[in-house]
Amino acid sequence: MAATEQTIKQVNTLGSSDYKYGFSTEVDEIRPPKGLNEEIIKFISAQKDEPEWMLEWRLNAFKVFNKLPKPQWAKLNIPEIDYQDCYYYSIPKSLKDKPKSLDEIDPEILKTYEKLGIPLKEQKMLSGIAVDAVFDSVSVATTYKKQLSDLGIVFCSISEAVKTYPELVKKYLGSVIPVSDHSFAALNSAVFTDGSFIYIPEGVRCPVELSTYFRINAMNTGQFERTLIIADKDSYVSYLEGCTAPMRDENQLHAANVELVALDNAEIKYSTVQNWYPGDKEGKGGIYNFVTKRGACRGKNSKISWTQVETGSAITWKYPSCILQGDNSKGEFYSVAITNNMQQADTGTKMIHIGKNTSSKIISKGISAGKANNTYRGLVNILSKAKNARNFTQCDSLLIGNQCGAHTVPYIESSNSDSMVEHEATTSKINEDQLFYCQQRGLNSEDAVGLIVNGFCKEVLQHLPMEFAVEAQKLVAISLEGSVG
């Protein structure tokens, strides 16, 4: 996996705890003025050559945004965000007229992805993984297109899908996350720039991992990712996303909306390794990662499984959720969230049980070090029709040092007496005797922490696709550098 090489490189330079993706790329950008208003939205839509209906959809979302209050930040300390002081669109000039082949892409941008370990050129492409690369507001290139289209699989940027598959987009966009859901959902709907679109036709098992790599490059620019994945009846897809950004002193906003739809007997496996720039040790800079991810198990026997490894960002606010509509449908959430230094994370999931015999499983591992705060916030909601619904939740928190915090906030609402909900939670400090034992066997203190924390996260990491699991383990160790001794 691309990101693996990237991490290996990172591991090789161990010893300095600096963020290794912190470089930026010199490219000429097309960037309208700062600020959020109808003009900007029209500008974005025009830049993308969007059909009229898309623009209307955006403008409507903007009206909704203006009426909505901001989400309540329960356990997060978030400075006031000045929406007018942010750029909403930025694309490298060279990508304005979508390059027809990789030869037309600015070599500087290709180099960026090479540096990140994601070669886009045919001859160097990653085997077994189709990649869509998003640079600031625009998709750069999607690999493996031909092979996928032979199977009828659509894997392209959402901008392209709006034009090429308008019926699918119209039918499903906003159908899982309504525009009016909360203010970030509305904001994203108004100004979303790019992201991936996937459609797996009936009966098709996608033979490769589909993957998107998000990169924020431009300064002061928000990234508004929009991803839509539809798995038609009896289909299967595994998708993974990775993210990095340059080191900058000011905070940058990443507000994503991701919608998944699984029809009868379909399965979607969605994995994230989030490693946005977390800010420096004093908490200066870093990405605000405000993400709405939601999957609808619309069909019977459908399954959606979220796996996330969240190690980056100054602030993470994210609750990948499942709406279990179809009878016998299953939702799963496996999460590792690591916060170090001044990072804050408030993450968890919502499992909404609607259909009969629906089941959900939540495994959350929160690790806090430095002065960081880490909250698990979850909701299991079992509606009255959801006869025989089942949920199992396990939340474990691990503290490294005395200045960090871990909080577990599980809500359970059940209006059904047949249902069964189990919840287990633990909080512990990293065990000094375990550390000593590992060090007595020759591991230095950082390797010892990495080993123990990886053991603590194992139940989650083993759900990542193989190529990603090794990378994630290294990332876990790296993100805790400097947390002991």
Next chain:
Amino acid sequence: MLEIKNLHVSIEEKKIIKGLDLSINKGEVHALMGPNGSGKSTLSYVLSGKDKYEINDGTIDYNGKNLLELDVDERANEGLFLAFQYPMEIPGVQTSFFLKTAINSKRKYLGQSEMDALEFAKLMKSKAEELNISTEMLKRDLNVNYSGGEKKKQEILQMSMLSPKMAILDETDSGLDIDALRIVSEGVNKLRNSDNSFLVITHYQRLLNYIKPDFVHIIADGKIVKSGDYSLALELEEKGYEEISQTA
């Protein structure tokens, strides 16, 4: 190999080791016996560098180096090994992975390249077989739900894979059944050579029938009160600590 002079150690203001001298040369096996609470495990932790122990006085020389100045992992990688009285469980970490990580940490410290996967698998298999440890066991999480005796055997497996210069065995015999005691002892004897040394902490003379020590020391209240050869262990078995300490 190891030269301890006038060692005084306390923990949380409590004096535990009170003027201990011990000298171990290359190729020697020393047995350390003494009543509960006399400071045997404390000595093993101080030698391996566990923190929270305060060294109030004394010196420890290890192969010409000031041992007290080295970090825990440096000591380990310089060949000092402690088989724990109570080995730790590490959930989520496969035993074989742990072994590999330990071996490669040492190789890295010594400036060697990582052991290749095949070579490692071979080494682990042969050492595990010698100790009658099943490969199934090595796939489990380290020490998690191992029986008391299985944990002790695991310590000896780690030791034989790391082939230390100076190994401290803290009551490795406690909890082992009769067959395991013999197997573990054979493992230790196999490792013995003219270049390495052992400090064997035990309560039972029986272990010393298998692992013949060159010297036997009796520790009481933080001091070595009597030293001798193998016959001292037999005498102790007969008379008990009380009488031996008095005749010291």
